[in-house]
Amino acid sequence: MSILTAKYFHDEQAAYDYVEAHVWPTGRVCPHCGEVDNSGALKGNSTRMGLYKCYGCRKPFTVKIGTIFESSHVKMHLWLQAIFLMASSKKGISANQLHRTLGVTLKTAWFMEHRIREAMKPSSKVPMGSSGGAVEADETFFGRKTGMTAKAAYHHKMKVLTLIDRESKQSRSIVLDRLTAETIQPILRENIAPEARLMTDEAAHYRKIGREFASHEVVNHGVHEYARGDVTTNRAESFFSVFKRGMKGTYQHCDEKHLNRYLAEFDFRYNNRSALGVDDATRAANALKGISGKRLKYRTAH
Numbered sequence: 001m002s003i004l005t006a007k008y009f010h011d012e013q014a015a016y017d018y019v020e021a022h023v024w025p026t027g028r029v030c031p032h033c034g035e036v037d038n039s040g041a042l043k044g045n046s047t048r049m050g051l052y053k054c055y056g057c058r059k060p061f062t063v064k065i066g067t068i069f070e071s072s073h074v075k076m077h078l079w080l081q082a083i084f085l086m087a088s089s090k091k092g093i094s095a096n097q098l099h100r101t102l103g104v105t106l107k108t109a110w111f112m113e114h115r116i117r118e119a120m121k122p123s124s125k126v127p128m129g130s131s132g133g134a135v136e137a138d139e140t141f142f143g144r145k146t147g148m149t150a151k152a153a154y155h156h157k158m159k160v161l162t163l164i165d166r167e168s169k170q171s172r173s174i175v176l177d178r179l180t181a182e183t184i185q186p187i188l189r190e191n192i193a194p195e196a197r198l199m200t201d202e203a204a205h206y207r208k209i210g211r212e213f214a215s216h217e218v219v220n221h222g223v224h225e226y227a228r229g230d231v232t233t234n235r236a237e238s239f240f241s242v243f244k245r246g247m248k249g250t251y252q253h254c255d256e257k258h259l260n261r262y263l264a265e266f267d268f269r270y271n272n273r274s275a276l277g278v279d280d281a282t283r284a285a286n287a288l289k290g291i292s293g294k295r296l297k298y299r300t301a302h
């Protein structure tokens with residue numbers, strides 16, 4: 001039975017109740033003045049769904065303020081459907097598919113997807129491998145930058161660096177403007193602990209930075225060596241394989257300025273994958289946890 005049978009996917013009041021319970025687990029908080037109210041004294045206004053008036057600052061507010069739903073006119077239950085569909089579709093769901101499934105315009109579906117990707121972005125960036133575990137680092141080329149012809153050389157392709165922490169089994173993907181030692185080094189310093197065992201292929205851009213970690217072990221892809229003992233970047237390779245299949249099969253066109261959001265989506269699903277015991281409903285609930293503080297600065301409201 002589909003989880004989409006839950007009441008909050010179809011009933012607007014139930015959807016608001018569900019989102020409020022997630023955003024305000026210990027009671028309503030006024031987003032204007034921070035007044036905390038646990039007593040339920042703030043009165044709901046029957047003329048507008050989910051509208052409250054703060055007793056502290058007298059201003060009205062809803063649960064949408066400060067979240068990805070702010071200034072959106074899309075019904076809350078449709079937002080919850082969209083989050084569930086994006087969280088549970090292995091290769092993502094295209095804006096066109098979402099538009100047809102939810103009955104919103106294509107443009108609205110596109111905006112919704114980008115907002116949901118913001119919610120999927122991780123809130124903290126703890127360095128990987130801090131307890132001495134292995135961290136794989138690998139990069140891939142993908143598509144091509146906007147405005148480039150099919151004949152464009154490799155430096156016109158979009159470049160992605162992905163790190164996999166073997167202990168936490170989590171991925172972290174970063175868009176690279178250029179692929180050089182100079183661009184890779186600060187990213188590895190910021191995201192990998194010095195205690196970590198770094199694992200890469202033989203690419204020259206890892207050589208110098210590799211000395212800053214407990215060890216730097218290399219597989220030589222040039223001679224078709226993909227694993228030596230536990231030294232491998234196979235997990236990063238499988239991440240790229242899912243990412244590329246999704247980008248090719250589902251999203252097709254991706255502007256480089258949005259690539260980091262698509263990566264957040266694929267990282268999110270990888271980090272909440274069923275192999276880690278996360279089911280579809282839990283994955284959607286985890287995406288909902290990220291809706292606060294992620295409001296996009298789009299001028300157009302949808």
Ligand SMILES: [Zn+2]
Binds near residue numbers: 057
């Ligand atoms: Zn207030």
